[in-house]
Amino acid sequence: MTTPPALLVAGIGTRDERHAAAFHAFVEELAIRHPDLPVAGGLAGPGGHPLSDAVTRLVGEGVNRFAVVPMTLIPAAPPRDGVAAALAQEAERHADASFTSARPLGPHPTLLSVLERRLDEALGNRPRLPSDRAETTVLLVGDGSPLPAANAEVHRAARLMWEGRGFAGVEVAFASLAAPDVASGLDRCARLGARRVVVLPYFLFAGGALERVRQQAEGWGLAHPEVEVVPADVIGPAKELADLVMDRYEEVADTAGRGGCADEAHAFAHPDAHADVR
Template sequence: MSLRAAGGAGAEPLRLAAGVGARPGVPAGEVLELLGAALAAVGGGARVTALATVVARAAEPGLRAAAHRLGVPLLSFPAAELAAVRVPEPSAVTAAAVGTPSVAEAAALLAAGPGAELVAGKRKSAPRGRPAGATCALAGPAVTDKGGRTAEREGAAEAPSPAADIVMTSSHPPRPSRQQPADGGRRRPGARQHNHRHQGDPVTTPPALLIAGHGTRDESGTEALRTLVRVLGERRPGIPVACGFFGAEQGPLPLEEAVDGLVARGVTRLAVIPLLLAPTGPVPEALPAVLERAAQRHPGLAHACDAPLGPHPKLLDVLERRLDEALGGGARRPEDRARTTVLLVGRGTADAQANAEVVRAARLLWEGRGFAAVETAFLSRTGPDVPAGLDRCRVQGAAAGAGTGGRIVVLPYFFFPGALLERLRMQTEGWAEAHPGTEVLGAGVLGTPAELTEVVMERYHATVAGDPLLSDATCGCRTAASDAPRTGER
């Protein structure tokens, strides 16, 4: 790969994507000064239409402020995707820090879209009296054989409507899926599929991402799912994203309507990610049945369905954070956590394998975190119920030396607020009133933190890489007692 000069005399100003690598705490002014120097070197009135970086740096206030001042979106890419892009100046130091040998150059190329080339290679900021805090590179449309430029993207991404359930930001053309085989998707039996992106590779529209939540009639849960879709759409504008609920009759955001909306936009392939922590067990309108009906309504629509998310390490970190929030930061010392027991509460099903996933999550949450114990309870269809679980926590706390009362944190093991959370709170408050000597605290639901978007995209790419989308369109979601106990393990 070589750098190219920006347009000749009379050429239109280049609209470029800027990839930015940053140290934690980098000031916005340093980023803007670096970008100004890079644009000045390019010349010709070039301007930046998007900033891009690695997911691990997407929350940096300096980068966010720089994008805000420029009036452009800040895009972020997983380290694995950036690492798959060939660049002129890979760095072992960068790879050790954020998991990819290139941030600035690779992010610029991905943000600039299919067929892009580097206009300006990596350069470092030069603050006085301290090490460089930022790097940047600029990428834009390739030069054609006739000396012109390929189609350029116009301006910053339009913000999706707050009510939009399907996010396809039209100002950013779809980027090719690195999991899509270059032969149009028809892989030879036994052939290994590579996910490296090279300039000039054939471009195919990636499969849509369909997020399937378990039915709720609660508006706050519905809005939380919409928010997750908006965030995913903003971070990955090249991938069509939609969401819906299954398993509840006449609920909001029906999954089938989400599928119909995607098909109306020209989608022919779906990667379905169930937003579940464990299999649902037998439910009305189960996910495989909903997807099968959608396939019958839309001949030629292929889908692949992943397993429930399960106790993914990143989600376990979020659960630990919810515990700290409930404790008010007062149980960070080993001796404080040692006198705290946790009750992890799942929905509960008639499926033993699904219930066992909650028990497995409790064990993983307990490992190495210093709590006296992590017990489990269920809200319906199986035991132990919440009062029985609290009784066990009280006994465990006493055995751990927390005294006759001790402290218990009740931790809901589901994503959204709603009727389940209210039922849990009522049962917890009733038990606490009967046991005034025990301190009982309630933690929040998982919600839709940044870690969830990372897990969903990780599962999306794994599902596409498996490529059942182009063969039998099978469904890997599990709902019956025959499920294998490997939910969440990849």
């Protein structure tokens, strides 16, 4: 039987210790759930537990084929695609190893379902009438990027979040690097007539960015008592997220088994690739 390629979970580098800890706890849980599969994870860029350490450990255990799942909700383009750049470096460091990368995780329907659950949790998980949702506006808050195409993916997620779910509207804001910011996003919701706004972070894990978003939303709410501002939680280490990571792994495992390369991985990660919403 052919040994399956290793699952390499690649996060974006961060010095946010809470975010990094949540990422590594998630990777450890994946490894426990799949004991028959080599699993490791690391961060591409600043922060502890770099991706290179994860690759070196697995190579030392005899692994030479990697199926890489980027823990990102939106695609990034060169030169800011830290995961692709890190994989290219690893391909140079380990000439006998092959790396094939999957697509970003969002906006996948299962993640939208988790976001919808986070909304219901924020609103109290009590039985509701359709009219309750019709009176609720959602402010979906993305990380923010200097790349317009990356920010457009958050708008796409917002549109998909709005379709068929009965909310009054789903608006977009960004935690940093892009407009509108949280306060401006809430201003827009109020101008559109919102009386209840759920601030929904489009983040995988909690950390400093989530705290900043909550502080900004709370400050705006204190200045605008006529609007109810309700904070929601991040996607977090939900079972659906773990299942989606494995789906992405399986999509590229066959290619990795045939000896995929870092250049091939970059094609998967490019914003123009795989435009469908799976």
